[in-house]
Amino acid sequence: MSDLRDLYQEVILDHNRNPRNFGVLDHPTHQAQGVNPLCGDQLQVFLRLNDGVIEEVRFEGRGCAISTASASIMTEILKGLSVDQADHCFAVFHAMATGAATPGAADLDLAKLEVLSGVREFPARVKCATLAWHALNSALHHAGGKVTTE
């Protein structure tokens, strides 16, 4: 178990050092800001949708390793998904991170998300791990704006 945990941490550190899809997206169709005051995480999620499919997704901001890695992994997963699929990923990840029963994965490859499931043992870090996802949800369904964990 400790070996597995070390591996997960290495993946998280790698995403934190080299976040994927980092930077402002030109001409986003959707965007939102997420703020986690407890940790000081702040990030902005940008999306470009075409015909209900996420064509591009990027993020920028500053945060701890968990929030940055989670946002980075999220952007890798979302590209090419429909909004419905993205919503499903959010539900699965939220359940995974909070220790709730995980809904079925519905043919989506969510193995990457499991890297972050260890946060459920650290309640304060759950907000870090889910911040980018809450911003995503706001961007897609609540006309963007700012979401805060508090």
Ligand code: ZN
């Ligand atoms: Zn954090």
